Each structure stands twice: as C-alpha cells, then as structure tokens.
Amino acid sequence: MLTYSFNNIGSDSLYNYLYKCIRDDILAGKLKSGEKLPSKRTFAKNLGISVITVENAYEQLSAEGYIYSIAKKGFYVADMKNLSGIKPVFGHTEDINTSTDPGKYIADFTSNKVNKDLFPFSVWSKLIREVLRDNQELILAAPSYKGTEELRSAISDYLRDFKGIKADPDHIIIGAGSENLYGQIVQLLGHDKIYGVEDPGYQKTSAVYEANGVRLARIPFDRAGINIEKLLSEGVNVAHISPSHQFPTGIVTPISKRYELLGWASKEEDRYIIEDDYDSEFRLTGHPIPSLFSIDTTGKVIYMNTFSKSLSPSLRVSFMVLPDKLMARYKENLSFYTCPVTSMIQLTLARFILEGYFEKHLNRMRNFYKRQRDTLIRLISESKMSELVSISEEDAGLHFLISFNELDCTDSEFKALLLKKGIKIYALSDFYYDKSNPTEHTFVLNYSSLTEDELTKAVAILDRITCKPK
Amino acid sequence: MLTYSFNNIGSDSLYNYLYKCIRDDILAGKLKSGEKLPSKRTFAKNLGISVITVENAYEQLSAEGYIYSIAKKGFYVADMKNLSGIKPVFGHTEDINTSTDPGKYIADFTSNKVNKDLFPFSVWSKLIREVLRDNQELILAAPSYKGTEELRSAISDYLRDFKGIKADPDHIIIGAGSENLYGQIVQLLGHDKIYGVEDPGYQKTSAVYEANGVRLARIPFDRAGINIEKLLSEGVNVAHISPSHQFPTGIVTPISKRYELLGWASKEEDRYIIEDDYDSEFRLTGHPIPSLFSIDTTGKVIYMNTFSKSLSPSLRVSFMVLPDKLMARYKENLSFYTCPVTSMIQLTLARFILEGYFEKHLNRMRNFYKRQRDTLIRLISESKMSELVSISEEDAGLHFLISFNELDCTDSEFKALLLKKGIKIYALSDFYYDKSNPTEHTFVLNYSSLTEDELTKAVAILDRITCKPK
Numbered sequence: 001m002l003t004y005s006f007n008n009i010g011s012d013s014l015y016n017y018l019y020k021c022i023r024d025d026i027l028a029g030k031l032k033s034g035e036k037l038p039s040k041r042t043f044a045k046n047l048g049i050s051v052i053t054v055e056n057a058y059e060q061l062s063a064e065g066y067i068y069s070i071a072k073k074g075f076y077v078a079d080m081k082n083l084s085g086i087k088p089v090f091g092h093t094e095d096i097n098t099s100t101d102p103g104k105y106i107a108d109f110t111s112n113k114v115n116k117d118l119f120p121f122s123v124w125s126k127l128i129r130e131v132l133r134d135n136q137e138l139i140l141a142a143p144s145y146k147g148t149e150e151l152r153s154a155i156s157d158y159l160r161d162f163k164g165i166k167a168d169p170d171h172i173i174i175g176a177g178s179e180n181l182y183g184q185i186v187q188l189l190g191h192d193k194i195y196g197v198e199d200p201g202y203q204k205t206s207a208v209y210e211a212n213g214v215r216l217a218r219i220p221f222d223r224a225g226i227n228i229e230k231l232l233s234e235g236v237n238v239a240h241i242s243p244s245h246q247f248p249t250g251i252v253t254p255i256s257k258r259y260e261l262l263g264w265a266s267k268e269e270d271r272y273i274i275e276d277d278y279d280s281e282f283r284l285t286g287h288p289i290p291s292l293f294s295i296d297t298t299g300k301v302i303y304m305n306t307f308s309k310s311l312s313p314s315l316r317v318s319f320m321v322l323p324d325k326l327m328a329r330y331k332e333n334l335s336f337y338t339c340p341v342t343s344m345i346q347l348t349l350a351r352f353i354l355e356g357y358f359e360k361h362l363n364r365m366r367n368f369y370k371r372q373r374d375t376l377i378r379l380i381s382e383s384k385m386s387e388l389v390s391i392s393e394e395d396a397g398l399h400f401l402i403s404f405n406e407l408d409c410t411d412s413e414f415k416a417l418l419l420k421k422g423i424k425i426y427a428l429s430d431f432y433y434d435k436s437n438p439t440e441h442t443f444v445l446n447y448s449s450l451t452e453d454e455l456t457k458a459v460a461i462l463d464r465i466t467c468k469p470k
Numbered sequence: 471m472l473t474y475s476f477n478n479i480g481s482d483s484l485y486n487y488l489y490k491c492i493r494d495d496i497l498a499g500k501l502k503s504g505e506k507l508p509s510k511r512t513f514a515k516n517l518g519i520s521v522i523t524v525e526n527a528y529e530q531l532s533a534e535g536y537i538y539s540i541a542k543k544g545f546y547v548a549d550m551k552n553l554s555g556i557k558p559v560f561g562h563t564e565d566i567n568t569s570t571d572p573g574k575y576i577a578d579f580t581s582n583k584v585n586k587d588l589f590p591f592s593v594w595s596k597l598i599r600e601v602l603r604d605n606q607e608l609i610l611a612a613p614s615y616k617g618t619e620e621l622r623s624a625i626s627d628y629l630r631d632f633k634g635i636k637a638d639p640d641h642i643i644i645g646a647g648s649e650n651l652y653g654q655i656v657q658l659l660g661h662d663k664i665y666g667v668e669d670p671g672y673q674k675t676s677a678v679y680e681a682n683g684v685r686l687a688r689i690p691f692d693r694a695g696i697n698i699e700k701l702l703s704e705g706v707n708v709a710h711i712s713p714s715h716q717f718p719t720g721i722v723t724p725i726s727k728r729y730e731l732l733g734w735a736s737k738e739e740d741r742y743i744i745e746d747d748y749d750s751e752f753r754l755t756g757h758p759i760p761s762l763f764s765i766d767t768t769g770k771v772i773y774m775n776t777f778s779k780s781l782s783p784s785l786r787v788s789f790m791v792l793p794d795k796l797m798a799r800y801k802e803n804l805s806f807y808t809c810p811v812t813s814m815i816q817l818t819l820a821r822f823i824l825e826g827y828f829e830k831h832l833n834r835m836r837n838f839y840k841r842q843r844d845t846l847i848r849l850i851s852e853s854k855m856s857e858l859v860s861i862s863e864e865d866a867g868l869h870f871l872i873s874f875n876e877l878d879c880t881d882s883e884f885k886a887l888l889l890k891k892g893i894k895i896y897a898l899s900d901f902y903y904d905k906s907n908p909t910e911h912t913f914v915l916n917y918s919s920l921t922e923d924e925l926t927k928a929v930a931i932l933d934r935i936t937c938k939p940k
Contacts, residue, residue, distance in 0.1 A: 119609075124602060132594060133591075136586050140782050170526070179807055180810050315812055324520065338786070341786060342811070343784035
C-alpha cells in the first residue's frame with residue numbers, strides 16, 4: 001500500500017505534508033490516472049496519523065483537481081492530461097452538456113458565490129478555535145449595539161492602511177450584511193425622507209428601501225455619475241450611491257461630480273449621502289480612488305462596506321462609518337439594539353484582519369479574479385463572436401459588460417436561450433427601472449464564481465448561439 | 471476650566487479614562503455638588519478629543535448618578551451625600567465593598583449574560599470544526615432568505631419533540647435575534663398597522679416598533695392577561711404578546727384569555743398575534759403550557775423564539791414560524807432578503823440540536839437555574855429582611871419579583887443606593903409606560919447570570935441597606 005515517511009516534515013502541518021507527497025507522486029506519474037487511493041481510515045491507520053488529517057489532504061487534492069471521489073467507492077487519481085488541455089473553442093458543441101437541473105448551471109454569470117477553493121477554511125478554522133479557547137468572556141459578553149470593540153478597531157486599522165480612510169472605531173457600526181444596515185439607516189435618518197438610488201442600479205437596494213416603507217426616487221446614472229438636477233427635482237434627502245464602482249455599469253464617478261455631490265448634501269440640514277463601497281477592494285487596475293467619505297469635511301457622508309464580496313456573502317458581516325452628528329443621533333435613538341452579528345464571528349474576523357490574513361486573502365483573490373478576467377477576455381477575443389461584441393469597464397470589479405453590436409432577438413429571448421443551454425446571465429437592461437431608456441444587447445458578465453473550465457464552456461456556448469446578424 | 475492629561479491613559483479607551491478622571495474628582499470632592507461641567511463641545515475642544523468621547527463619558531457618569539443634566543443647560547455634579555444618606559436599617563454598611571468600575575458589579579440582576587462555565591464551548595468548538603471541514607459547499611452557498619434548510623429542519627424537530635408545536639421547516643424563518651424579526655414583521659404586516667404591546671413589558675419590543683416608524687399602543691397587562699377591550703378601543707391590528715411567561719411579571723396568560731385572543735384576531739382580516747415565546751424553555755416548575763400557535767386553527771398566530779436565553783444573547787439567532795398565508799406573503803414581498811445569520815453558525819447550531827446537545831444543555835441549564843433560584847430564595851428567607859418582603863411568580867423563567875412591604879424611599883432612590891453598593895437592579899415600575907399605574911417597591915431579580923457567591927453577597931447587601939420601615 002501507498003506509504004510515506006514523515007521524517008522530513010519540518011515545520012509543515014501533517015495534512016499539508018501528506019497533500020504534497022501525494023500531489024508530487026501524481027505529477028511524477030507514480031500514481032496513475034484512475035488509480036484508487038487507499039481509504040481514509042486504512043491509510044490513516046497505516047501512516048499512524050488521524051483520519052481527519054488524511055481527509056484534509058484528500059480534500060485539498062480534490063479541490064485542486066488532482067483526485068476525484070466517487071460516492072461510496074473512494075478517491076481516484078484524476079487524468080492530468082485532460083485538465084491541462086483546454087478544449088478548442090471552435091466546433092463540436094454536441095459534446096457540451098446542457099444543464100437541466102434548475103439551480104445547476106454550466107456557468108452562472110449572476111452568482112456572487114465564492115469559489116470553495118478560495119475561502120480560507122483552514123485559517124478560519126484555526127482562528128475560530130483560538131477565539132473559542134481564548135475569548136470565552138468576550139464571546140458571551142452582552143454585545144454592544146455597535147459590535148465588538150475588537151472588530152471595529154480591526155476595521156478602523158484596515159480602512160486607514162488600505163483605503164486611506166480615517167474612521168474612529170467608535171463611529172463604526174457592524175451590521176448583518178448591507179441590507180441590514182440599509183434598514184438601520186432608514187431608522188436613523190427617518191421614514192419621512194426621500195431616498196434616491198441609482199438607475200440602473202442594484203435592485204436589492206431599492207427593494208430594501210421599499211420594504212422599509214419609505215419614498216424612493218430612481219435617479220438616472222451615467223458616465224457623468226448620478227444626475228444632480230434630478231436629485232433636486234425629486235426632492236431627494238438621502239442619496240445612496242456607489243461612486244467607486246457602480247453596479248452594474250462599473251462606472252467610477254468623476255472627481256468633479258464627487259465634489260458637486262458633497263455640495264448638494266451640504267446645502268440642506270437633512271441631506272445625506274450613503275457611499276456604498278461594496279466591492280472597491282477588487283478594482284483590478286488603476287489607482288485607488290479616494291472615497292467620498294474621506295474628502296467630506298461637512299459630516300454628510302455615511303461610508304458603508306461589506307465582507308460579502310471579499311470573504312463570502314454567507315458571512316453576513318457589513319459595517320458603516322457614521323459622521324459625528326449621526327453617530328450621536330444613532331446613540332440616542334438606536335443604541336437599544338443589539339448588534340446582530342454573532343460575537344464569535346466578529347472576534348474571528350477581527351483576528352483574521354489583525355493577523356494579516358485578510359490582506360493576504362485579498363491579494364490572492366485579486367490575482368485569481370485578474371486571471372479570471374484575463375482568461376474570459378482572451379477566450380472571447382479568440383472566439384468568432386469577437387467581431388460582433390465590444391467589452392467595456394473591465395478595469396473595475398468582478399464583472400464587465402459585453403455588448404453585441406447586432407442581435408436579432410430581444411434581451412429576454414437571448415437570456416432564455418442561454419438559460420436553456422445552462423448559462424445564467426443578466427442583461428444590463430434588467431437593472432433599469434426606467435424601461436424607456438434600456439440598453440439593448442448589453443449583458444453583465446460576472447465571472448467571480450466561475451472556474452476556468454466553466455468560462456471556457458460558457459464562451460463556446462455563447463459563440464455558437466449568438467444570434468445571426470440581421 | 472477643568473482639564474485632564476491623557477499621558478497615563480495606558481490601554482484604556484479615551485472615554486473611559488475621561489469618565490474615571492471626572493468620577494474620581496467628584497468622589498474626592500474636587501468637583502462639588504451642583505457644580506456645572508464644561509459644555510461637551512468646549513470640553514472636547516479644550517482636551518483635543520472628539521465631542522462624542524466627552525458625550526460618552528458624561529453619559530456614563532449620568533447613568534451611574536454622578537452627574538445629572540438639565541435640558542438646554544448642561545451637566546451638573548450630583549449630590550453624593552444625598553445618595554449615601556439613605557440610612558441602612560440594620561447598620562454596618564461600611565465594610566461592604568462598593569463597586570466603582572463601570573460594568574463591573576458585585577451582582578447585576580439586570581444582565582442576561584450567560585455564565586461562562588455554562589456555555590458548551592468544547593462541544594461548540596468540535597461542531598464548528600466539523601462544519602468547516604464537512605460543509606464547505608453549504609457554508610459558501612448563496613443563503614436563502616429563510617435560513618439554511620439544516621437549521622430550519624432541526625428547529626422543526628425540536629419544536630415537535632419538546633413543545634408539541636407542528637412547524638413545517640418551510641414556514642420557519644431564521645433571524646439575527648428577536649429585534650431583527652420584529653423589524654421583518656413590520657415589513658411583512660405593514661407600516662400602516664397599529665401594533666399593540668404589553669404594559670408593563672419588555673421595553674426593547676416597543677423601542678423596535680417605534681424605530682420602525684409604526685404606531686404603537688400600550689395595552690394594560692395583568693393577571694388576566696392583556697386587556698382585550700383596550701386592544702379594540704386602540705384599534706390594534708397586531709398584538710405582540712408573551713402568553714407563556716410575560717416579562718417582567720412572569721404571568722402565564724390563562725387559557726380562557728388565550729381563546730379570547732384568538733377570537734379577537736379572527737374577527738378582522740388584518741389582525742394578527744405575535745406569540746413571543748422568548749424564555750419558555752425555562753419554566754422551572756409546572757406543566758408546559760400549550761402555545762397559542764398550536765391551538766390556533768385560523769392562521770392568525772406568528773410564533774417566535776430565540777436562542778438568546780437558551781444559549782447566549784451574543785449568538786444572535788432567533789426564528790419565527792409563519793402561518794400559510796403570511797408565509798406566501800413573505801415569499802412574495804421579502805424573499806429578496808438574505809438571511810442575516812452567518813451560515814456556519816446556522817449549520818453548527820443545527821448539528822448542536824440534531825445531535826442531542828441542545829437538549830442536554832437545556833437540562834443542565836434548567837438544573838442550574840433551579841439551584842440558583844432555590845439558593846436565592848433560601849438566602850432571602852434566612853435574612854432579616856425576609857419579614858419585610860414577599861416574593862412572587864418564582865415558578866416561571868429566570869427571574870422573580872421581590873416586593874418590599876414598606877420602603878421609605880422611591881424606587882429610583884433605592885436603585886441608586888444599590889448601584890452605589892455594586893448591585894444593579896430594575897424596579898417593576900421601570901417596565902411601565904403608563905406611570906400613573908406604577909407598582910412601587912417591587913423589584914426584578916434576574917438571577918440567571920449570577921454565581922452563588924454573588925447571590926450571597928447581594929442578599930447580604932440588600933439585607934443591610936433595606937430602608938427603615940416607616
């Protein structure tokens with residue numbers, strides 16, 4: 001049976017050492033494609049290590065594609081040749097599977113799900129164990145309405161070091177996802193105010209305001225940023241915007257418009273700006289853009305961000321930074337609330353940031369996303385449809401827009417056609433409330449959750465079914 | 471003007487350091503009774519710190535009775551002699567330690583904090599590790615608005631086995647604490663409805679409704695349960711009640727009143743009852759009471775519970791069960807939301823319940839609380855004050871009421887006196903909105919977070935400073 005000596009393990013962890021041994025044997029051809037690996041239990045017993053260690057090593061190998069599992073049978077060595085051979089784009093669609101299982105797609109360009117291999121499970125597991133061991137008092141302490149001091153302070157450091165934002169930890173409020181904070185903001189600024197959102201824009205933001213029973217105004221948004229005349233004519237009190245990277249257009253609001261917005265806000269006592277900076281971590285090229293919050297000297301901007309994009313949407317941790325006056329008001333009116341995020345998650349995340357893991361993780365993710373973007377753009381440029389499309393705003397965030405010059409079907413028909421082939425995609429027009437002003441034939445390619453394999457298949461499908469030019 | 475140096479601040483927060491400086495000067499007599507403190511703005515400017523920091527320090531001092539505020543005038547040093555001048559009945563207070571550190575009491579009868587030794591840290595640590603190892607896909611999956619299937623299904627089993635409640639997992643919605651669900655309910659039932667809460671009652675419930683901008687009616691509550699005539703005359707649409715164990719009275723709503731309430735709800739289309747069953751796990755004696763939800767045949771009751779009492783308030787996990795019609799409405803209007811509880815916590819809690827740990831934990835907690843209650847009652851009965859007090863409602867939940875037959879000071883004075891001696895306590899009158907109907911000289915002894923040692927010390931202090939009978 002397969003066996004390894006742990007004599008040269010050095011400072012490596014058992015599981016990681018075992019993972020490397022097996023991986024190297026696969027790469028060297030000592031373990032052949034299709035060969036069955038020993039069962040976890042037997043292997044563990046044989047090596048004198050725990051089953052969990054073997055399990056972790058297998059899981060890592062499996063996640064990276066070196067081995068695969070067959071339910072109730074075991075683990076097998078994958079075919080390395082197949083993995084390295086990215087299939088040609090042209091021809092042979094017949095062999096491409098179509099998806100019929102609802103919720104299971106060949107490629108889902110609408111998903112924000114994080115790729116399993118990218119989430120730092122082992123670090124997270126280590127840190128949460130440490131927190132459960134070291135911070136028992138803190139874990140059970142009555143949670144403050146703002147969130148734990150540890151997390152607020154870690155976020156403050158992060159904002160200072162990586163975004164040049166000065167945020168007093170005492171002005172930071174932790175929320176259970178952005179939606180939760182939108183609701184808190186309505187309670188803070190008032191149910192009687194008019195909230196302005198960008199059109200096109202993120203539909204959930206509007207949905208949350210509507211569910212909170214406030215008046216909502218959709219304000220046109222284009223390359224020049226949000227339309228200030230419309231903010232005025234609609235009587236908006238609170239403008240909810242994403243100046244660093246608007247969704248779905250990817251547009252970065254020009255600096256002149258930023259100052260204009262601050263001017264707008266400063267003219268009335270009850271005007272405020274919510275700067276929703278939800279994925280600015282992932283601008284992949286270009287200089288970082290200073291936040292509205294950091295150029296505001298009048299206390300009119302609420303800065304808001306989330307860990308949904310940078311870690312996982314299932315984590316449900318977001319935060320906002322309030323200016324002095326609003327912080328005092330929050331304290332007076334809303335401090336009876338308990339922060340809705342589990343303390344042990346807050347404390348774990350604080351360690352994750354403070355011990356430098358968050359920075360490393362972001363770098364890793366940025367590299368991954370950059371590769372994804374480059375791959376997708378290369379695949380498109382190598383495809384036949386490359387002559388029919390143009391790509392825009394690919395330098396900001398985790399998606400870009402693809403426009404078909406000519407398409408002899410509607411956006412809805414095109415989406416439906418793609419869905420039948422296993423591809424889920426949004427049209428830019430889906431994000432417009434004002435349907436009189438739709439942008440036909442432009443689609444949003446959010447590539448963040450897809451593997452290279454999925455991207456390859458998706459582009460091949462797109463290439464074939466692109467409707468005939470008129 | 472008053473000034474302090476922050477050179478020796480050490481690891482203390484700015485506000486806490488400032489708080490201590492001022493407090494010490496008051497205690498040392500350097501700041502005299504009636505002396506006006508500098509305005510927050512001037513003081514902040516002078517010390518080179520933010521206004522919020524000064525505000526926080528003043529607020530802490532004010533909450534603890536060192537200073538008081540006069541609207542539009544400012545803050546003044548309180549009369550310390552007056553506070554200490556409430557004479558002990560049986561002498562000898564001098565040797566009892568007084569607590570000065572904020573947040574640190576000899577006994578805090580207002581805290582819901584869970585005793586560190588009671589939280590199942592090792593099991594929890596094991597389970598969360600298992601989840602992080604086995605459920606990586608699930609952890610990162612796009613969270614449903616209802617919460618994970620695993621947790622909803624575990625809760626459904628628990629409700630069936632231990633409370634006789636039939637709840638379809640698909641009708642269960644997981645929330646980040648009760649407060650979060652109250653807000654969701656407003657979004658579900660409407661901002662235009664009138665919400666009725668119990669008076670006396672849990673202040674936070676009212677606060678959440680008010681923050682959500684809805685009309686609130688306080689409905690008198692007594693041994694007979696909530697007053698239905700008043701529900702009618704106030705035009706209440708939604709009655710928020712705790713029939714199994716009302717806080718703070720501990721009263722269990724009689725069965726006849728329960729049916730009357732269901733009758734009330736069934737008479738109008740938009741009438742609903744929210745059954746907030748927040749600590750029914752801990753009725754320590756007597757038969758379990760069937761929930762309103764389980765005797766309702768008309769789909770008018772939303773059942774709601776939380777793990778704050780049974781596990782820890784810092785966990786932030788609650789749930790509600792919706793009747794058919796409301797479930798459909800929730801799905802239609804609010805399913806765009808993402809469940810606000812971190813998936814890994816949901817999955818860990820699901821395992822905790824399914825693998826039988828929750829049941830064991832509840833049994834352990836019940837035994838612990840029963841011992842606490844018995845100890846506290848024994849200590850009181852053995853004390854000199856036993857002749858002056860009566861105890862009521864000790865058979866339900868984690869607190870009981872103690873009434874002093876005669877007390878020659880107000881409830882506020884008594885609480886302030888106790889606070890100076892390191893005991894934090896609420897009066898029953900604190901929970902009444904209608905102050906014309908206060909219950910003087912009755913206090914709420916919530917013993918759930920205290921050790922036997924703390925209970926012993928607390929009763930000794932209570933015994934000594936109980937005011938002279940008239």
